[in-house]
Amino acid sequence: MNKQERKQCQYADYYRMTGEGEHTGLRCLKTLFLFHHLAFMYWYRKCQQKSTFFRRYILYRMSRKFGLEISTKATIGKGLYLGHPYNITVAEGVQMGQNVNLHKGCTIGRTNRGNAGVPKIGDCVFVGINATVVGNIEIGDDVLIAPNSYVNVNVPSHSIVIGNPATIHHRDNATEGYVNFRV
Incomplete structure (x- = not known):
């Protein structure tokens, strides 16, 4: 990721999490210090661009402090939204599209047996509180994964996923009202 792409991702993340179009000046700086999810994403994007010891250390400290x-x-595509940002886990190798919402306690991870691998997540996806998405699966665009759901199967676009085991219901505009400030 080059510097220009990283800046665009940072601006998109800022917009998705605050709803404000302004990304510069004292207001942006104040927001970075007051909200840990914005600061985390700032350092995360910096580490993706060029990983130095200092950047990795800051990101490590924030990771441990907030889980x-x-x-x-x-x-991770542009416009990641971290809602109630504590104890969120995203494994190595996961691919996420634009405008993805991750909420408290969600896990997007790898399985080593059965459907071994990591998920690939499309655009405009809402992952609810304590939801788990694991395995070599594909989640389509415009998908709402309800809180406390366990997803280990492919999910087509325009769907709502509920429960354990996952029950998939088709719905057009499934994330309308859930995924806001899209980029």
Whole structure:
């Protein structure tokens, strides 16, 4: 990721999490210090661009303090939204599209047996509180994964996933009202 792409990702993340179009000046700096999810994403994108010891150390400290275990080797598109940002886990190798919402306690991870591998997540996806998405699966675009759901099967676009085991219901505009400030 080059410097220009990283800046665009940072601006998109800032917009998705605050709803404000302004990304510069004292207001942006103040927001970075007051909200740990914005600061985490700032340092996360910096580490993706060029990983230095200082950047990795800051990201490590923030990861341990807030439980944000998001691998820098995951591919995350523009506009990641961290809602109630504590204890969120994203494994190495996971691919996520644009406008993805991750909420408290969600896990997006690898399985080593059965459907071994990591998930590939599309655009405009909402992952609810304590939801788990694991395995070599594909989640389509415009998918809402309800809180406390366990997903280890492919999910087509325009769907709502509920429960354990996952029950998939088709719905057009499934994330309308859930994924806001899209980029």
